[in-house]
Amino acid sequence: MKHNIKKELYNLKFLAKKVVQASPGYVLAAFVESMLEAALPFVAILFPKYMIDEMMGEKRLSLLAGYVAAAALSALFLSMAAGALKRYMNAVTRDILVKIEYDIGSHNMGVAYENLEDTKYIEQKDKAMLPIRERMTHLYIVRQFPELIRCVLTAAGAVGILLSFDVISLIVIMIPTIVIAWLNKGYQKKEMEIHEESVSMERFFIYYYQILEDFGPGKDIRLFRLHELLMKRNNECDDNIFRFKKQTMELKRRFEGISRILEAFRSAFVYGYIGVKALLTGITIGSFSMYTGAAATFSSSTANLLNIIVRLRQDCRYLEEFVKLEEIPVETEMEGQKDIDTSQLTLEFRHVSFRYPGTDHDILSDVNFELKPGESLSVVGRNGAGKTTMIKLLSRLFKPTDGQILIGGVDIHTIDSIVYRKLLSVVFQDFKIFEFSIEENVAAGTAVSEKRLESALKNAGIFEKVQTLPNGSKTFVGKQFEESGTEFSGGELQKLAIARALYKDSPVIVLDEPTAALDPYAEEEVYERFSELTGGRTAVYISHRLSSCKFCRRIIFLEDGRITEDGNHEELMRLNGKYAEMFQMQASQYTG
Incomplete structure (x- = not known):
């Protein structure tokens, strides 16, 4: 991948903007x-310089004491003063990083949902976040801003002193410094290549590590002996990552070794040159001390400056995927129609077709149906028929x-976002109950x-549960944060999602497989109380267990994304189609 200074500066500007937004005081x-x-x-x-010259000259104690x-x-x-500001900056740095992490999380939650099911987006997110989490790239850049400024100012001051001596000393210092910076650039480039090779391996390692750390899969791992x-x-993965890190460390060792040799030669030449020039020109010992000090300062500051620039350019390249990720548009709250008559809330799919982005196969094809207010609909069909896609x-x-x-009667994509969310309650098949209290989970914020x-x-x-x-509805779900928390069964968690x-x-x-984790008795209780459960609301019910469909006034059967049967239970049984076939097949499993 080719990089240019313009792109690197753009990435640097992107992060600098975040730093300024997070803490304007940090920059000052x-x-x-x-x-x-x-x-x-x-x-x-x-x-x-003045102390030495005074001691070698007139030896005025009052003036020497003043110096x-x-x-x-x-x-x-x-x-x-610098220490106080540095302590302030260290404290603020944490706030900046927290703000950046918050922005990352907000952005991930704000992008269009279709991205979260897109493999390319997931891969891009992993590429973008690895340098942030592993290399702490953003932390390095934030901390190097003041260091970069310091090196520039220090080098400029040292140049002013050395120019009063001669220009050759500057050239003698700069040649090995530039060579070291050039070597550092090559090292950083090679390290980047190794990093890009290791990204996919890091993704696998993180996945396996999370599985081994998570208690959830413990039963399956033990019963199926998956631990081996x-x-x-x-x-x-660990061996491959170690190999990549070893390559990086070997490169770093070689670079640092050559750099130390060049730095030693540079110091020898500088001191030797200034010493010879001092003898020839007859400058004072104080001036000799000043020039050698300035030379050492110029040498270290320019070396640091060039290395910081090389490293910053490298880190700006690491930021590239992160910047691309952050520039993916976030969905904003759509302002639209607000005056929706909830007393006449018909629900209609009108010639709806859908295919997932990047595919050419319709998951739903020309789906048409209308639900009147308070009507209940059961959507059934084989796996992959498009039932959950309808809910999405x-x-x-x-x-x-x-x-x-x-x-x-209003297109849902023209309704105000806040208004629309109030119209719909959904229990997804893959619902999530969080490690909050029961009341916080149910009230949902x-x-x-x-x-x-x-x-x-x-x-x-x-x-009743x-x-x-002991703490009633204030009891935490799970024990991760509260020792007094309670571990609920899968069926109980599903009931909390319904609540x-x-x-x-x-x-x-909308209930997508709302009884999948319930035992037969609890499931029967849900069916018997279905009308009370829905409370006269318009209800859409998805289930693989067709016995539940009898409680709905209307049933549609999906096959290959199309509605092939539509009616109530008795009508579809008389039709003797796919619905009747599936119903009888499931019934036979219970009757033997």
Whole structure:
């Protein structure tokens, strides 16, 4: 991948903007601290000249004492002021990094949902985040801003002193310094190539590491003896990563070894040249001390400056994928129609077709149906028929490739985002209950109403369980953060997810496999109380267990993304089509 300075500067500007937004004070403090740090070496360069010359000359004790006092006070003031600013900057740096991490998380949650199911996006996110999490690239760049300024100011001051001596000393210093910077550039380039090779391996390693660290898969790992396979895969990744790191360390060792040799030659030449020139020109010992000090300062500051520039350019290249990721547009709250009549909330799919981005196969094809207010619909069909995709479209996680979805006669993609979210409560098949308290999970970030909470828990069939807990609805789900937390069964977690949907009290409720984790008794209880559960709301119900469909007034059968059968249970059984075939097949499993 070819890189240019323009792109690197763009990436640097992108991060600098985030730093300024996170803490404008950091930038000002960094500049002042750099000026103070840059001035500090010149206290040790300039004052000794006058002290030595005075001691070798007239030996005026009062003047000598004045030089000593001025040097001490200057060094004390500069050190204390720079130290105070540095402590402030170190404290602020953490806030900046937290803000950047927050922005990353907000961005990931804000991009269009289709990205989260796109392999290319997932791979790009891993590429972008690896330098941030492993190399702490953003931390290095943030901390190098003041160092870069300090090196520039220090080098400029040293140049001013050396120019009063001669130009050749500058050339003698710069030649090996440039060679070292050139070697560093080659080292960084090779390290980048090794990093790009190791990215995919790091992704696998993180995956295996997370599995081995997670308690969730523990039962499967033990029962199927998967630990040997997982450890083998983990160790293979570990060996490959170690090989990559070893290559990087070997490169670094060679670079540092050659650099030290060149630095030693540089110091020898500089001191030798200045010493010979001092003997020939007859400069004072104090001036000799000043020039050698300036030469050493110029040498170290220019070497640091060039190395910082090389490293910054390298880190700006590492930032490239991160910048690309951050520039993916975030979905904003769509402002649209707000006056939706919830008392006449019909739900309609009108000639809806959908294919996932980057594919040429329709998951849904010309789907048409209409639900009247308060009507319940069961969507059934084989795996892969498109049932869950319908829910994603209804939830506005995806947009139909063709056709419209209307609610209350209005295209759902023209309704104000906040208004639309209030119209819909969804329990997804792969729902998530968080390690928060029960009431926080059910209220989902809204103010907790004890009356609504109790009603939702009762209708979901989990109220009695919650009542038995020592802290009631304030009990945490799981023990990761609270020792007093409770580990719930899969069926109980599913009931909490249903309670969350009921608490929202939306006019449309969508249940995707809501009884998948329930035992037969709990499942039967849900079916018997289905009308009470939905509370007269418009309900869309997805289930593989067709016995549940009898409780819905209407059933549609999906096959290859199309509605092939439509009616109530009795009508579809009389039709003797695929629905009747699947129903009888499942019934036979219970009757033997």
